[in-house]
Amino acid sequence: MASDTGPHKAISRRDLFFGAGVALGSAAIAASGTAAISNSVLAGKPTAIGTNVEPFFGPNQAGIRTAAQAHGVFAAYTLNDTATVDTVRGVMRVATIEASRLCAGEPGLSDTDPTIATVPARLTITFGFGHGLFDKLGLGSRKPEGFVQLPSFGIDELRPEFSGGDLLIQIGSDDPITLSHAHRHMTRVISSIGNPHYSQRGFARASGSVNPDETPRNLMGFKDGTENPRNDESFDEQVWAGVDSGWFAGGTQLVIRRIAMKLDPWDRLGPGDKEAAFGRQMVSGAPLTGENEFDEPDFGARNPSGLTVIPDFSHIRRAHTGDPTHRFLRRPFNYDDGFAEDGTANVGLIFAAYTTDIERRFLPVQKRLAEFDLLNVWTVPIGSSEFVIPPGVPAGGYIGQQLFDS
């Protein structure tokens, strides 16, 4: 009996993923997505969305350069007081095996729910190490350059339940059940060294509903991420630590900020006021001095009454330091947790910035925004965390080995 369950089915499903599935996945989405998807639905087969696989192994961890999935979670854990380099290393070995299996559409070795582990839907599982992990393990001197804790800003109303964390597991998938299962399984896998601290769930556009190359919009209706790196060169410059970074080469640093949006007063603004707050046009995303989304903003341009066209208090003016190294990848998810106690919308952004160096590249921008940005009227940071994202590893390696084995 037992031989008829599990392995045979798993193997045939796997063949599907790595054979027809992947070809169908990437090619179909890019070209004639809708036709291919509805055909496979009619044929009673898994859709390309379900069978799409993102590679787990490689020089950088997945889930960063990866186009944002429809669903994401940032799960932070508190390291036990008894954790040591040896116990963390052992758990990371196992966690790497389990994560790589799940991302390939295979149940984990110790998976208690293998029936919901076979629809990867571009699942990525990314590990991060917080200040507490380095400090508790006596590895404080191994923190990468520029990995600093953000100072507290006047605009902050940080809550401990959305801040800090020693170990991060960032998970993304186009399927929310896959995401939920991976989250639960990975939490079990690391349970011998860490306890849950927070779990921030977010979402982007559903897979296939918009062109994936399009800059996503946030819940305020504006495009968010126009200035993001989009090619190898800019990722190497802004995101991935260089070869001279020791164990950290190929890694990155992550800042997560939970930004509550006061959408009720925001909704009462007219389009002109909203555009003035951002410094961009709502529809095209172009700077107020331009026609197209990717036009360079002209901060010197003035209107007939002598005021700058892009207001000095606007978000893009304040975020622009004039230093070209002050750029990073933004890969946020939205959250919508219903109504707050006062009946207002409990919605916002799980802002996630990936940078080679938090102190030199991210902090200068964050400081300017905290000092003054008209958007601060409608946004409140209520959570803040920093994590080192270790480099990726080849198959057979484990995440963190460059740190723990050197």
Added chain:
Amino acid sequence: MKTHRMGAVAIFVAALAVLTGCTNPVTNSEPTVTVTDAWVRAVPDLAEGDMTGVFMTIANSGTEDVYVTGGTDTTGLTETPLEAHEVVADASGEMVMQLAEGGILVPAGGSVQLMPGGFHIMYWNLTKPIAVGDTITLTLNLSDGTTIDVNAIAMTLDGGTEKYVPANGGMEH
């Protein structure tokens, strides 16, 4: 049955086969039984119990059914022979684990999955803890006289707490 003796005999036969270059089916260099996805429940603290279970997928590409009859630890964790176990419902419906009578069947041309709550290879009398991420090594004994080496990585497992019932009932009062 002294399962570790069978293992020794198999190793002896294998050595003989290498020396004589013979192609006895017992020592076929293309084994028909293969093990994948092996893992063991970590026991970081022996105070929580000095036993554990090993889980894996065992496939048999041959034309004859094969049984896993037991095994031997090669990690230095226990002197006690490893046992092939099953989990079944007893008369009252409670799930209990016991020796798999005749071993665990690996059907010809098929496979069997050893998993928590089902078939497993049982370790008794652990003398050292097994930390999460450790790899242990063991040798399984098969009913055709061959053995198979297994590496299993240690993972956290909650549950798997079925009561042990000796097959002969001799230890019950």
